[in-house]
Amino acid sequence: MVDEKSKDEQLEMFREDPEREFLTTNQGVRVINTDISLKAGERGPTLLEDFHFREKLTHFDHERIPERVVHARGSGAHGYFQVYEPMTEYTSAKFLQDPNKKTPVFVRFSTVVGFRGSADTVRDVRGFATKFYTEDGNYDLVGNNIPIFFIQDAIKFPDLVHAIKPEQDNQIPQASAAHDTFWDFVACHPENAHMIMWVLSDRALPRSYRMMQGFGVNTFRFVNSEGKGRFVKFHWRPLLGIHSLVWDEAQKIAGKDPDFNRRDLWEAIEMGDFPEYEFGVQILEEEDEFKFDFDILDPTKIWPEEDVPIKWIGKMTLNRNPDNFFAETEQVAFCPANVVPGIDFSNDPLLQGRLFSYLDTQLIRLAGPNFHEIPINRPLAPIANNQREGYHRTKINKGKASYFPNTVGENLPRPASAEEGGYAHYMEKVEGKIIRARSEKFKDFYSQAKLFWNSMSEPEKKHIIEAFHFEVGKVNDKNIRKAVVDMFNNVDGDLAIEIAKGVGVPAPEKKGGSPVTKESPNVSQERSEHTVKNTIKTRRIAIIAANGYNHNDVSQVMQALEAGGAKAHIISKHQGMLKSSSGESIEVDKSYVTTASVLYDAVYIPGGKENVETLKMQGDAIHFVNEAFRHCKPLGATGEGVELLKAANLPDIQFAGKESADKEIPLISDKGVVTAVSAEDRSAFNESFTTAIAKHRHWDREKKEQVPA
Template structure:
């Protein structure tokens, strides 16, 4: 479905038409060199005799090997492991009262986008499901030029000033003496950094929460992190924070599950996004903004330019203004996902910066990074990065230049070319910086308004549901349990005491540290419900259900339930003892998608055991079938069974699926009845059943 749409000439904005000129179909074509010379042989190098030495004059061999030697560009220092997709953005209403940005004006217009999701700490070869922040970067191909919204799935960051960014990354990366551990924060240097830099306290709470274990890129929020500025046609400014809110809600994996998925399918999140788009169930995210008028800059009781602070939605509501839809996968991962270059400094008229000290440093760093990673100043001419708006300037030459500029003039001002290209006034769409008054002495200091490191960390803790709090405590115990230095462990516990005494004491008990001598956090008691994933949107749409069945499966039950679940947007897949086809008790052939060897419960959202005497006997004879159900149960997933299928649940042993347990739906009687299907859909929509005793 998505492949057909990718060639749709009516696709908005012209980006696909632009990329079409660079696409090549090799089907039915003859092999050539990079210069177009047809090649007669590609199996053997040119030699002096059949057993003689290879000759240096073999230009085809040299070109092929040289290109291979240089096929890999340097890995991103952070966000190395990423996955991208194309789509479009549509605004719901004109934002003219707040910004002149054209792509935020016309509800009928569709702006093409490219989005890259990523993990932060690991290398390209690491797994998708590690505990980590996730990147959420969006490139809007607007008629005014490219706009890059470079964000994360968490609204705050570890540090307040960009000068500390190299220190943070050096601490979080594998330790330099042994390059261990990969894609993990559970080691001494990271937690030493946290204990010595308490401004990280708020972000660490997010990182230790379930937000760092997203079920899917389709089920995680995105945030611009920094405070930006909207500017309208009258030159009036509003401080603004950007939000992406997934229409499927915000959902997570559980820690034990993530570790197993890393071995079973390290590409779990990437495969999930690809499959969703290929099947036509396009991921959607609503775009929201929080806005504060310029004259209310100091109204919230904290510094709104501090990137370790969020604006509580209960104080500053999120105004939903549009929707992002991802509807086409890439044609080539390297050419698009790997070569795409984002930069928070790529803005359009109507969007400007603030004095956020972390943002200010990023405006320098990203250009420098792309120069190094992609090998020169012309990264903007690579097809995936190329603006759909015309580009005219006096920048010339450099590695990988793709534009052929005519004429002798490459400077401004000039008379020989009639002064062209000439600057555009603001009324013609030229970018005008917000006229902010700036004054002060040159100092290496930070405002006193940035000194509160703990109040929002406490707010986050107080806003969590009981299961979320349990998971946070376990995460700290795991992470700090991997730290060898006892002083580092104790220092972090003492820091946690400034957030909440009970939290710190529970962590201390699990890692052999002393409870904190001093505790804080009691003065912050009112929770912010929007911070808890317990309050998110819940839906059964796109949830994967493992249907355990074998020959002799109850055909009436299977047919009725699968039809109902597909109608609800769920994705049932047959898991059996062997691949091929199984024969139901009505002798209907049903294709098997997975076996117990190729699949695992951690790769599904729910499990259903169909009835049928012969089928259930075969499942009972396969030990991995009961293990499949057990694992789903201990991961709090919905489990259903009808007819004889309930016997497999009983075979799981003590504290295992029984009728009446939360999220366990059983039907002994009319297995094909609508009541079971509806109850199971409801259980699947709940995502997890945290009140289950496991």
């Protein structure tokens, strides 16, 4: 019986508590000294017979394995999955039948392009790979946070990756698409157009792995126990909503805290804020395969949710951090070909190639064919077959025979029938000539790129244009820049004109564009019904303070934030204790040099005359406010705290307080800047500030470019 604890219990057999009394060699011999090598005389050469010295260094010399060729940088977490209702009608997969069953999972989130030590907040696709340890064996859903892909056929994958990785001669740039070879590749492959729109959108800058969607991307199949198959696409949506960073912020975080997303995931789980994602499927009857103006096997196309709604069928909760990064997160091996009965493939040509590539890469990355014995990769279902040798084999199979059929080993292990749980491949009827071609509909490169563009909110459109300016603006070759502009003229003429403005090449001579006028609001983060904007759960709020702060203000606001599930940090010039105007004290969590506004979701300034007089003299405090303002984050201030916001010269913002001798502005929330002065208004402040934080960003402020950041 597989349950929530099964994988943990299996891993327990391999865990070792390092607090042993004596240091030993790998042979278990106690070591007498590990600091000084064995020498011929105090000043003589080291002796070869110092086996401890040799073992220690040799192990160290071999401590690296090849990083993943893509998705090298990742973070993992354990958890479980639970289905809402039996999915018997659609699939025989056992983990999708019983709502009381908790199937253990291991998830690895990743960036794609950067090397293992690169920064988390680069503009990139994020990997979202889930291993379900089901009673039928391991099922891997190896997805991304973007529902489509760059290319239509796996044979192009090496070209794509070679183009986007750092350039061949100098290995520049790291973890970035903003360079000539990538945009050359884009301009040579119009099939990229749709994916590029997504990659240049806010989707590529997730605020947190806990706040991004996941997609299986390729078309798969559900097959029920009667052998009826249906096409499916898989989705994850985070219960915290979908939220992103802004580009300037993302770049700064890459320096201030390159581990931003990794730390966020780790800390959330440590604090019991378990990330949760609903699992959804789009299900398509086989007879509807040709109903759409796109080919359902084309991985550069979504199935718009308006046409094929998502059925939300279960929930995943991540509730445990790994014990050891290398053993678990690094050595975990995902493969889209790891399926269980009830889930099958489609002829999507990208998926077909993926089915080969992952196992192949594990063979070199994990050095041989026995990587399924590495604890994190072990299924909970028993393994029995005749594959018994090869590097790093740990299992000791008893008996003489390692072949089938046999008479010396009772003819076991034997193949199972479908009724006994044997995996029966879906009996799809296939016919055709052997040919290097794709169906005609694959050649429509621009309609869904336009659909995506049409669906964006105004701020999202602005961000995409700015992303083009950054990415294409970094391309040295003007011809490539021009080719990109011309390519996107096929998507939307106005977009092409806007791109051209920022990258130093002329706009297309003739304004072009796809005729598509349809929208699909759920592809927009802003407009999507999957975006939650009514909770402040797990958000981080910076409270900037100095000596003389108003203790009542701080404790009231902290209480309200914590009640909503947010976390507040006290930030000041120095670490240590601050004294309030009424004599209480509070500990500073971070100093200006150990943190920055970019690491928070919102900023609050409490009252206190001395407090604000001090803060007004601190460039760091003013910068904190300005930067948060420019990044459209909620700002809150009460009492004299409002004076700091005024000192930061935030343009066109109305603040609470005395506007003139006879006009008093009470509590006000103007573009996410929430202020209150009188004690009466302060009590309503918390709710107003919380609402502003839940909204995440206040884009109407973006036009205030005069504010420095």
